Amino acid sequence: MIDFEREVERHRPEIYKAALRLTRDVDDAEDLTQDALVRAQRAYATFDGGNFRAWVVRIVGNLFINDYKARQRHPVVYMDARVAERVYDDEANDAAACLVAEELGDEVWTALKTIPTIFARPVLMIDVAGVSYDAFALAEGIPVGTVRSRLSRGRVQLRKLLAAYAESQGYFR
Numbered sequence: 001m002i003d004f005e006r007e008v009e010r011h012r013p014e015i016y017k018a019a020l021r022l023t024r025d026v027d028d029a030e031d032l033t034q035d036a037l038v039r040a041q042r043a044y045a046t047f048d049g050g051n052f053r054a055w056v057v058r059i060v061g062n063l064f065i066n067d068y069k070a071r072q073r074h075p076v077v078y079m080d081a082r083v084a085e086r087v088y089d090d091e092a093n094d095a096a097a098c099l100v101a102e103e104l105g106d107e108v109w110t111a112l113k114t115i116p117t118i119f120a121r122p123v124l125m126i127d128v129a130g131v132s133y134d135a136f137a138l139a140e141g142i143p144v145g146t147v148r149s150r151l152s153r154g155r156v157q158l159r160k161l162l163a164a165y166a167e168s169q170g171y172f173r
Contacts, residue, residue, distance in 0.1 A: 011052060021132070022132075023135075035063055036063055119154030119157060122150045122151040
């Protein structure tokens with residue numbers, strides 16, 4: 001057990017930084033770091049003696065992904081009935097959508113529901129909810145380059161769908 005404690009002391013700052021990059025919140029990063037270290041301590045007997053920091057950072061990533069996916073399956077909903085009807089009318093029960101739907105105008109929301117989910121999710125999570133590219137890529141299990149590509153394609157599709165509305169509102173001439 002002494003080896004584990006020594007390794008934790010040696011690598012805790014890097015482990016915490018990895019958690020902070022994912023969560024983008026000091027308290028959440030500390031919680032994620034602590035959870036990962038508890039899990040690592042339980043599994044330390046199976047550790048093969050390789051790169052301890054990389055092993056624990058991988059645990060951090062897995063815990064973050066698991067938590068993200070759990071929140072998607074069980075979204076926290078705090079909205080009025082009108083917004084809930086828009087969110088749940090056709091399988092748009094994404095956790096991020098639930099949290100930000102009331103902030104989007106009807107035209108934007110309709111346009112987001114029109115484009116394929118593979119392009120709408122990055123727009124919703126990154127542009128609206130503020131999730132980082134890296135965190136989204138990790139949560140989706142895809143490369144950051146793929147995230148950037150899908151986000152770009154989603155933005156282009158939204159721009160086309162919303163061009164007439166933006167012009168009528170005076171955003172374009």
